[in-house]
Amino acid sequence: MRYENPMYMAEDAGAADLIAGGRLQLGVSRGSPEQVIDGYRYFGYQPGEGETDADMARTHTSVFLQAIDGARFAQPNPRPMFPNPPGLLGIEPQSPGLRERVWWGAGTRATAEWTAQQGLNLMSSTLLTEDTGVPFHELQAEQIRRFRDEWKVQGHEREPRVSVSRSIFAIVDDRDRAYFGRRDDNQDQVGVIDGSTARFGRSYADEPDKLIEQLREDEAIAAADTLLLTVPNQLGVEYNAHVISSILEHVAPALGWR
Known part of the structure; x- marks a missing residue:
């Protein structure tokens, strides 16, 4: 959201949701660490005085949410080519229900x-x-x-959705064994990002019966209602389809995933 024009994004999101028949699930966030220094400046954006780039991303998000909520803010032309409805004008098109399908990618407990507080669904990677x-x-379960405790405090009427992401590989053939049979990231990793200590979640790679037992102990997966699978896109579409189908066939039924 540091790079986005929130008004233009509201138009695009509304149009995409209408085209998709109200099925758009829109994930937004401040954004990951950058390859360049303050890249958003090249797009014409910079934080206000006393603000961080994260503050700017949240400001853009607030404007975007107001726009898709139907806020009217623009003075109509008194001599338009086509008649305007009465009153101020807002972003078009509007897609009812889109607001409830916006997810924020949160990297901390405070976020x-x-x-x-914003009434957004939670997406945690x-x-x-x-x-x-x-x-x-x-830590992710906490x-x-x-998030859910604060949701109750805010008194939102609907039930929120929560997703977590995982790298999961069921080893069922020689290809899986060659790619993932000997991995050194089957435990958490701790490092420094943007000057702060960060924790990276482990990957899960094992034979299906062992994988099922490991995943049963993952508190965050149990606490979420949606699981997003990360896949090694550099290995191609065919292999990634195999990765997903292996999990659906050999792992998901035992864990009650559907």
Whole structure:
């Protein structure tokens, strides 16, 4: 959202949702660490005085949400080519229900609470930009609890959705064994991103019966209602289809995933 024109994005999102028949699930966030320094400046954006780039992203998000909510703010031309409806004008097209299908990618527990305050669904990936020394799945489960607690405090009427992302590989043939049979990332990793300590969640790669037992112990997966699978896109469409179908066939039924 540091790079986005929120008004233009509202037009695009409304149009895409209408074309998709109200099926758009829109994920937004501040954005990941950049390859360049302050890249958003090249797009004509910079934080206001005393603001960070994260503050700017949240400001853009606020404007975007108001626009898709139907806010009217623009003075109509008194001599238009075509007649205007009475009053101020807003962004078109509008797609009813889109607001409830916007997700915020939160990297900390505090940001998850902010997400609940905005009435957005929570999207949490395989990285948290903080570390308390506990395993990643426990820290992420706490993030989800804080989000849901804050949601109740805010008194939102609908039930929120929560997604977590995982790298999961069921080893069922020699290809899987060659790619993932000997991985060194089957445990959490801790590093530094943007000057802060961050915790990266482990990958899951094992034979299906062992994989099922490992995944049963993942507290964040149990706490979420949606699981997003990350796939190694550099290995091609055919292999990624195999990765997903292997999980659906050999792992999902035992865990009650559907």
